[in-house]
Amino acid sequence: MADNLIEFENISKIYKIGEIKIPALKNISLAIERGSHISLMGPSGSGKTTMLNLLGCLDTPTTGKYIMEGKEISSLGDDSLSEIRSRKIGFIFQSYNLIPHLTVIENIGLPLFYQGINEKSIAERASVMAEVVGLKDRVRHKPAELSGGQQQRVAIARALINNPAFILADEPTGNLDTKTGREIMELLNKLNEEGTTLFVITHDSKVADYGDIVIRILDGQIVE
Amino acid sequence: MRFNILHIIRIFRAGWKNIYLHKLRSLLTMLGIVFGVASVIAMLAIGEGASFEAREKIKELGSNNIIVRAVKPPPAPGTEQQTTFLAAYGINPLDLRRIKSIPSVEQIVPTWEDKRDVWYLDKSTSARLVGTYPGYPGVMNLIVVKGRFFNQVDYEMIKPYAVLGSSIKNKLFPLEEPIGKTIRIGLNYFTVIGVVSERAIVSGTGFEAEDINFDVYMPLTTQRIYYGEYTSGERRGGRMSIDRSWVKYHRLIIKVAETEQIITTAAITEDILRANHKQQDYEILVPLQLLKQAEHTKKIFNIVLGAIAAISLVVGGIGIMNIMLATVTERTREIGIRRALGAKRKDIISQFLIEAVILSSIGGFIGVLLGMAIPNIVTKFASMITIITYWSILVSFGISVAIGITFGIYPARKAAYLDPIEALRYE
Numbered sequence: 001m002a003d004n005l006i007e008f009e010n011i012s013k014i015y016k017i018g019e020i021k022i023p024a025l026k027n028i029s030l031a032i033e034r035g036s037h038i039s040l041m042g043p044s045g046s047g048k049t050t051m052l053n054l055l056g057c058l059d060t061p062t063t064g065k066y067i068m069e070g071k072e073i074s075s076l077g078d079d080s081l082s083e084i085r086s087r088k089i090g091f092i093f094q095s096y097n098l099i100p101h102l103t104v105i106e107n108i109g110l111p112l113f114y115q116g117i118n119e120k121s122i123a124e125r126a127s128v129m130a131e132v133v134g135l136k137d138r139v140r141h142k143p144a145e146l147s148g149g150q151q152q153r154v155a156i157a158r159a160l161i162n163n164p165a166f167i168l169a170d171e172p173t174g175n176l177d178t179k180t181g182r183e184i185m186e187l188l189n190k191l192n193e194e195g196t197t198l199f200v201i202t203h204d205s206k207v208a209d210y211g212d213i214v215i216r217i218l219d220g221q222i223v224e
Numbered sequence: 225m226r227f228n229i230l231h232i233i234r235i236f237r238a239g240w241k242n243i244y245l246h247k248l249r250s251l252l253t254m255l256g257i258v259f260g261v262a263s264v265i266a267m268l269a270i271g272e273g274a275s276f277e278a279r280e281k282i283k284e285l286g287s288n289n290i291i292v293r294a295v296k297p298p299p300a301p302g303t304e305q306q307t308t309f310l311a312a313y314g315i316n317p318l319d320l321r322r323i324k325s326i327p328s329v330e331q332i333v334p335t336w337e338d339k340r341d342v343w344y345l346d347k348s349t350s351a352r353l354v355g356t357y358p359g360y361p362g363v364m365n366l367i368v369v370k371g372r373f374f375n376q377v378d379y380e381m382i383k384p385y386a387v388l389g390s391s392i393k394n395k396l397f398p399l400e401e402p403i404g405k406t407i408r409i410g411l412n413y414f415t416v417i418g419v420v421s422e423r424a425i426v427s428g429t430g431f432e433a434e435d436i437n438f439d440v441y442m443p444l445t446t447q448r449i450y451y452g453e454y455t456s457g458e459r460r461g462g463r464m465s466i467d468r469s470w471v472k473y474h475r476l477i478i479k480v481a482e483t484e485q486i487i488t489t490a491a492i493t494e495d496i497l498r499a500n501h502k503q504q505d506y507e508i509l510v511p512l513q514l515l516k517q518a519e520h521t522k523k524i525f526n527i528v529l530g531a532i533a534a535i536s537l538v539v540g541g542i543g544i545m546n547i548m549l550a551t552v553t554e555r556t557r558e559i560g561i562r563r564a565l566g567a568k569r570k571d572i573i574s575q576f577l578i579e580a581v582i583l584s585s586i587g588g589f590i591g592v593l594l595g596m597a598i599p600n601i602v603t604k605f606a607s608m609i610t611i612i613t614y615w616s617i618l619v620s621f622g623i624s625v626a627i628g629i630t631f632g633i634y635p636a637r638k639a640a641y642l643d644p645i646e647a648l649r650y651e
Contacts, residue, residue, distance in 0.1 A: 058564060058644050079568050086566020097561045097648065101245055114566040116231055158565070 004067075005165060005197055006032040006055070011064030011074075013050050013220075024050040026220040028064070032199075034165075037192040039211030040201045047220040049170075052201050056089055056168050057081040069165065086114050090159025092188075094171035096151040098143040104154050105130060105139040111162045129157035133187065149180035156187060166197035173207055185210050232574075239579040243586075253547040254587030256540025257627065261591025261620045264533040266598035268616040271525050273599070273609035278518040284423065285511040286363060288483060290490050292323075292476040296469065297503045313505035314471035315497075322496045323478060328485040333357045334473040336447060338455045342440055343408040344396040351392055351440045353409065355447025361420065363477045371403045371418030378417075379443040384450075386414040390422035391437035407440075412450045414442065486512050537623055540587065541631035548580050548635035559639050560647025569640040576639050580632025581625060588624030592617055 013025040024047050032038060042048045053059040054066065057073065060081075066074040073084060090111075091097075098107045109126035130139050133153040143151055152172060159167050169188065173181030189210050192198045200211060208214050216223045243250045285291060294314030315334070324332050336355040341348050354360075358375050361368060370393075374385045386407060393402050402416045423436050455469045480489045490510045497506050552559070559572060567575075596617070599610035 053645050056564065058648075079570075082563070082566055082568040082571075085564060091564050093648070097557070097564075099558050099561060101242070110562070111565045113234070114562075114568070114571055116228075118230060119234060162566075 003034050004031045005034045005069060006030075007065075007067040008054075009065040009067065011054065011061045011066065013047075013054065013059070014062045024220055025054070025061075028220075028222055030215070030222065032166075032197070034197055035192075035195055037189070037198045037210065037212045038200070039208035039214045040199065040217060041203060041205070041208045041214060042217035043203060046217045048201050048203075048217060050220075051217065052168060052170050055199060056091060057084045082114075086111060087162060088165040090162065090164035090167040092152070092155050092159050092167060092169035092172045094174035096143070096148075096155045096175070098151055098154055098158075100143055102142075103139065104135060104141050104143070104146070107143065107154055108157045108161055110158060115162065125161055126157070129161050130154075132160070133157045147180075148176050149183060152176065152180075152184050153187070156184070156191075160191065160196070164196075166199060167191070169198065169200045171202055171204075172200065173202075173204065181207070232578075235574055235578050236582065239575065239582050242579055243582055249547065250583060250586075253543055253583055254590065256543040257537065257584050257587030257624050258540075258591040258594060260533065260536035260540045261588050261624050262594035262598060263536060264529070264620040265592060265595025265612065265616050266602070267529050267532070268526075269595075269599035269610040269612040270602060270608065271522065271529060272611040272613055272616075273603075275518055275522040275525075276611055277609050278521075279515065282511045282515045282518065284365065285509065285514075286365060286477070286479070287512050287515060288480050288486065289363060289511055290478040290480060290486065290493060291509040291511070292319075292478065292493065292497070293507045293509065294471050294474045295505055295507045297505045311468070312470040313503070314469075314473060315476055315506055316472040319497060319500060320473065320476060322500070323476065323493055326489060326492050326496075328480055328482065328489045329478055330481040331359055331363060331479040333359050333363050333477045333479075334444065335360070335475040335477070336444060336453070336471065337474040338451065340409050340440075340456060342392060342396065344405060347396050349392060349395040349438070351389075351409075351438050352436075353447065353451070354439050354441050355444040355451075356441060357444060360441065360477075363479045367421040368418050369421045371416070373418050373420075373441070374443050379445055382445045382449055383443065384412070384414045384446055385417045385442060387418040387420060387441040388416060389420060389437045389439040389441075391435070392440055393419045409440070410451075414446075483512070486510060533620070537627055540624075541584070541627040544580055544583055544628060545631035545635060547583075548576060548632055549638070551579070552576065552635050552639040555639075556642060556647050556650040559642055560644050560650065563642075563644035564648060572640040573633075573636045576636035577629065577632045580636070581628035584628025584632075585621070585625050588621045591624065592621055595620070 008028050008030045011025060011028045012023065015022045015024055028051075040048060040051060050059070054061055058081075060066075060076075061074050064074065065072055068084070068088065073081070076084075099110070102110070105123060105126045108129050109122040112122045112125065127136070127139060130136050133156050135150060135153055135157070138146060138150065143154065146154065152175075159169075167188075172188065173184055176184060185207060188198060188200070198211075200207060202208050292315055296311055297313055320332060320334055323329060333356060338353045340351060340353045342351040358373065358379050360366070361373050366373075368387070369390075371387070373387050374383065378385050386409075388396075388402060396402070396407065397405065402419060405416050406413050407416060408414075420439075420441075453470055453472060455471065478489070478493065480486050487510070490508060490513075494508055497508070562572065562575075596612055599612055602608055603610050
């Protein structure tokens, strides 16, 4: 078997709203190698968000197996999933999702806080990450004092700080203008070239084109 | 390792930051706890002060004593029309002898009292003349600070000696040495041979307050020779009628040998007096019983106080819960972000719980300060004794922390069990 970071085996997700069952994902199987750059495309309602939630260990599949680094994690409890999110996954959101009352450096260091690392080394590692994304002189600012592109850079730094196995980016350029969006994608691309596995969920084909592999999803099924 | 002290300190610091961020809101939230704690401490201090006063007064009467007091019976109908009314009542030497024969009685001291003006040169003051036995200071725990009390010889020899209460001494001899000086009471002259120590004036204890600092003591024999058995009387109403009383003894102070015998001795005394008196012209005080009553009253007072305090603290706690619930809703998205970044449910619980505890304990702390200030103000302006007990501070502060935990747990759990996906989408 190749060095697969993630394997989905016949994964289905069915949401129940009252008596009505809504299938969001139908029998999805895929394998992702370490270091790859995958773009996940599809129109709204196609099951993209469900894919993101499952990949990001925010939700568990109804049936099927989710194997990460050779271990099945589809039936783990809340605490173990939190632990995986804390150590293996970096999240980047469309709306940045920074905590408004924390400074840039505190936002970047937040994932390490939940690993029980002491404040001094959190601050050290966070300022290194701030330098990586080019925000060295903004570390004492609050998110509201930054531009959209700068906020997304903070989010990228935050996603990288725990040395995750992969980064999940949900429409990372959705709230940005074309130029800034391109800068962000180039930054992500550079990180991928340095070895970070990257998952980008988008409906923008320009963004999807950065990926090595483009997975298209429609009505809960992989079409391509 | 995850939940070591440092980590908790970090969560505390983060919680404090959040509270500091919303200063006004946090302050308003705390107010309930502040006033709850302050009122508990202040009310307990005032209650403790009042019961301390009661206990002191009772101790002053002597916890091994039984006191029989002459009480003027209500006048029979019709007699009130007379211009001069002589009331004969009270305890007599026969009562004294009968009570003295009770085996458990160790000592018995009678007194005869009258209000008179006391003069020294051109200075005068009104005083309570007390004719008694030489054993009086012993049974009443009086301390002679100057000179001496009259003794058995003085008593037998009917010496014209007087011992002054501290206020009398201060009024008549503010700068002079009183021992050996001659004072005048009515038309008679007495030599001052001693001064007794000052006693705190105690009030609000449920029975008549007597300022014994205005007493002048003399041998009962001397007093009988000079003043007889009729009190000087007091003017009554506008008709210039004079009320005089004919009383053998105003008080009997009965000292009982053993504390356990007090109740039975009091009962026997009561029986003796009832059998020999046609009217209810006496009253029996048992300081020990009063002490027990005072303790009982204090217990009830504490229960009532506890209930009020509990209600006010619960109200304060509900205030905290209210704000914490609002905070959880307001920070739903933050909770989602934190969960996505790896926060476990217990991390979220401890974050919100610690915030609630910080709020309630700061409130408790301010409440303690306020609660310690209020009794001082009361003492200053209402001249009441207040006693702040350390346990009331500890207990009320402890309760305020407990309130924070109790009323913080629901909002914290609510936060922790939010679906992270929903929370992230929350606008």
